[in-house]
Amino acid sequence: MRIAFLTLGCKVNYYETEKMIRDFRGRGFSVVDFEEAADVYVVNTCTVTNIADRKSRQMLHRARKKAPHALIVAVGCYVESAGESIETDETIDLAFGNKDKETIADLIAEKLSDRLKSREETGIGTDTHKQRTRAFLKVQDGCNQFCSYCLIPYVRGRGELVSTPVPEVVREVEDRVAAGCKEVVINGIHLSSYGVTEKSANGFVHAEGKPLQELIRRVDDVDGLIRIRLGSLEPRIITSEWLEGLKGCDKLCPHFHLSLQSGCDATLERMNRHYTTAEFAKKVKILREFYENPAITTDVIVGFPGETDEEFAETMAFLEEIGFADMHVFQYSMRDGTRAAAMKDQVPPEIKKERSEALLARVETWSREFVGEQANTPAKVLLEEYVSEGGKSFLAGYNERYVRYGVPEEEAKRLGLEPGMLTDTGDACVI
Numbered sequence: 001m002r003i004a005f006l007t008l009g010c011k012v013n014y015y016e017t018e019k020m021i022r023d024f025r026g027r028g029f030s031v032v033d034f035e036e037a038a039d040v041y042v043v044n045t046c047t048v049t050n051i052a053d054r055k056s057r058q059m060l061h062r063a064r065k066k067a068p069h070a071l072i073v074a075v076g077c078y079v080e081s082a083g084e085s086i087e088t089d090e091t092i093d094l095a096f097g098n099k100d101k102e103t104i105a106d107l108i109a110e111k112l113s114d115r116l117k118s119r120e121e122t123g124i125g126t127d128t129h130k131q132r133t134r135a136f137l138k139v140q141d142g143c144n145q146f147c148s149y150c151l152i153p154y155v156r157g158r159g160e161l162v163s164t165p166v167p168e169v170v171r172e173v174e175d176r177v178a179a180g181c182k183e184v185v186i187n188g189i190h191l192s193s194y195g196v197t198e199k200s201a202n203g204f205v206h207a208e209g210k211p212l213q214e215l216i217r218r219v220d221d222v223d224g225l226i227r228i229r230l231g232s233l234e235p236r237i238i239t240s241e242w243l244e245g246l247k248g249c250d251k252l253c254p255h256f257h258l259s260l261q262s263g264c265d266a267t268l269e270r271m272n273r274h275y276t277t278a279e280f281a282k283k284v285k286i287l288r289e290f291y292e293n294p295a296i297t298t299d300v301i302v303g304f305p306g307e308t309d310e311e312f313a314e315t316m317a318f319l320e321e322i323g324f325a326d327m328h329v330f331q332y333s334m335r336d337g338t339r340a341a342a343m344k345d346q347v348p349p350e351i352k353k354e355r356s357e358a359l360l361a362r363v364e365t366w367s368r369e370f371v372g373e374q375a376n377t378p379a380k381v382l383l384e385e386y387v388s389e390g391g392k393s394f395l396a397g398y399n400e401r402y403v404r405y406g407v408p409e410e411e412a413k414r415l416g417l418e419p420g421m422l423t424d425t426g427d428a429c430v431i
Contacts, residue, residue, distance in 0.1 A: 001112065003029045004038040006059050009046025011187045011231055013076060015136035016101050017044045023105035034063075040071045040108060044101075045078030047151055049333035053078055057089070064091045073108060075101060080155035081335075098141075098155065133384040133397075133420050135181045137172060139164045139215065140188025145234075147261075148272040148339040149304065149332065152189060163194050166215050173222050182420050183227040183382055184219065192234035209237040213245045220249040226382060226422065227400070232257045232299070235275050238283040243290045253400045254294035256287055261301050263318025264311040270343070271304060277318050284322055293373065295325040295401035302359060303332040303352030305343035312355050316362070325370040325401070327363050331356050371430055374403040379425045381405040383417060389431045399425060406431040 003024050007017040020042065021031050032038050041063035045056035056078040064072050075096040079086055086095050094111065096104055142161040143153045173184055188194055195211020219228055228251045235258045246252060258280070262268050265276050287294050300319065302312065319327070331352040334341045383397040386409065394406030395417055405428035407417060417423055 001029050001040070002032050002036075002038040003040040003042065004032050004034045004036060004063075005042045005044065006034045006063075007044045008055055008059065009044070009048060009052060009077065010189075011136050011185060012138050012141075012189055013044050013046065015138040015187055016076075016098075017042075018136060019138075020044075020101060020104055024108075027105055027109055038067065038070060040073060040112070041067065042073045042075060042104075042108075045074055045076040047077040047081040047155060047335075049330065050335070051333060053081070057091075060089070061091050071108070071112065073104075075104060077152070077155045081151055133181065133382065134183040134185060135176045136185045136187055137169065137176075138187050139169050140191055140194045143190040143193070145190060145274070146272060148270060148343075149301065149335065151335045151338060154337065161190070161193050161197050163188075163196070163211070166218050169215060170218050170222065173219050173225060177222060177224040180420060182225065183229065184225065185229040185231060186215070186219070187231035190234065191231050192237040208239070209242045210245070212237070213242060216246060216249055216252060220251045225251060228252045229255055229402075230257070232259050234259070235280050235283045238286055240286055240290075243286065253402070254291040255297075255400065255402045256294060257297045257299075258283060260298040262304065262307075262311075263300070263315035263322075264307070267304055267307055267311050267315070270306055270340075271301075272339070281318075281322065293377070293401070295370070295403075296322070297326045297328075297402075298324055299328045299330065300359065301330050301332050302355040303347040305332070305340055305347065306345040307332075307347055316359065319359075319362070319366075324363075324366055326367045329356055329359050329363060371403050374399065374401060375425075375430050377425075380422045381407075381425055381428050383407070383412075383419050383421050383423060385419055387431075394431055395419070396431060397423075397428075404431055405429065 005017050005021060007014050025031060034041065043056060043059045043063065046052040047056070056074070060072055060074055063070065071093050072091060073094045073096070074086065074092045076098055079095045080097050086092060094108065096107065100107060140161070140163045144161060146153050176184065192209065192212065194215060216228060219225070228249070233256060238258070260280060261271055261273055263277055268276065284296055287296060300315065332347065334346070379399040381397045381399050383395050385396060387394055387396045387406065389406065393409040395409060395412040396404060396406040398404055405425060407415070407423060407428045411427070415427065
C-alpha cells in the first residue's frame with residue numbers, strides 16, 4: 001500500500017508528519033512523494049491564516065483530482081478550526097484532529113483493512129526514503145498565551161500544555177543519531193512552556209525555563225550528535241541565568257528565533273503579547289553578550305487592527321535598531337473566533353500589502369548584510385544534500401548560524417565529502 005504526505009505550516013507539523021511516516025512504515029506502507037501515484041494521500045494542514053486554510057483545501061482537492069479512487073485524509077489544525085463544515089467537503093474521505101495524529105496509522109489501517117489484505121499476496125514495495133541529516137523533534141504541545149490574533153490555543157488543546165518527558169526525548173534523539181541524523185531541531189507549539197502543565201497564562205515564567213534548560217543539557221550529552229537548534233522561543237525566557245545554565249552545551253547553535261510580532265508597544269498590547277519593545281531589546285542584548293554574533297531571527301505581523309502609519313513606522317525603526325539576521329513577515333489575517341477579529345479599525349488589504357512589501361525589501365537587505373558578515377567568518381558547514389543552484393550542482397548545508405553554503409559537486413567528490421559530514425566554510429561558498 002502506497003501512502004503520500006504533504007505538510008503545511010510550522011515545524012511542529014513537520015515533526016508530526018515524520019512521526020506519522022515512521023508509524024506507517026512500521027505497518028508496511030511504502031511512503032512515496034506527494035506527486036506520485038498513491039493509495040492514500042495525507043495532508044497535514046495549517047490554519048494560522050486564511051491563506052493557510054485555502055492552501056490546505058487546495059492541496060486536498062489537488063490530491064483528489066490526481067487520484068479519484070485514493071483515500072484522501074485531512075489532519076491537523078485546519079480540521080480543528082473548520083469544525084463540522086469539513087464534513088460537507090466531498091473531497092475529503094477522512095478528517096482527524098491534532099490529537100488523532102498519535103494513532104492515525106491505526107485509524108487509517110482500519111479503514112483500509114480489505115485493501116491491505118489484498119496486498120499481502122503481492123508484497124510491499126521497497127522503501128527508499130533517505131534519512132535526513134537534520135531532524136525535527138516535537139517536545140511540547142499546546143499554548144496558553146491567547147494572543148488576540150491567534151487560533152492555535154483553540155485548535156491545539158485549548159490551553160492544555162503537554163511536554164514529552166526528558167528520557168523519552170533523549171531516547172528519540174539517540175534513535176535518530178543511530179539512523180544517521182547529525183542535527184536535531186527542538187520544537188514545540190510554545191517551546192518556552194516545556195515542562196509546565198498548569199493553565200496559568202505565565203506558568204512557564206515561574207519555572208524560569210529550567211525544564212527546557214535541563215532538556216537541552218541532556219540532549220547535548222548524546223554521543224554522535226553534532227548540533228542542536230531551538231525552535232521559536234518566548235522572549236521572556238531569555239535571561240542571564242538561563243543562558244548561564246547552558247554553558248558547556250557546545251552543540252547548541254548560536255541561532256535564536258525570538259517571536260516579536262510588532263515593534264510598537266501599543267500594537268503589542270492589542271496583540272496581548274506579554275512584553276514591551278524595551279524588554280525585547282534587552283533579551284537580544286543578553287544573547288549578544290553570551291554568544292559571538294548570534295543569528296537572531298523573528299516574526300512580524302503587519303497591518304494588525306488599529307496599526308497606523310505612525311505605529312508601522314515605529315516597528316520599522318525598532319527592527320532597524322535590533323538588526324535581525326532574517327525574519328518572517330505576515331500580513332494580518334482575520335481569524336473568526338479571536339478577539340482581533342472583532343477589533344475596530346481593520347487595516348485595508350492594500351495598505352497591508354504595501355507595508356509588507358516595504359518591510360520585505362528591508363529584510364532582504366538585512367539578511368544580505370548578515371550573510372556577508374558570515375562569509376568572512378570561519379565556521380563549520382553540516383552538509384545535507386545535493387542541490388541545483390544557477391545551473392550548477394552543490395553539496396549543500398548550513399553553518400551554525402543557519403547560513404546556507406554549498407560545495408561544488410566535483411569539488412565535494414574530490415574531497416570525499418558526503419551528506420552528514422562537516423566541512424570548513426573555506427571549502428564552500430554561500431548559496
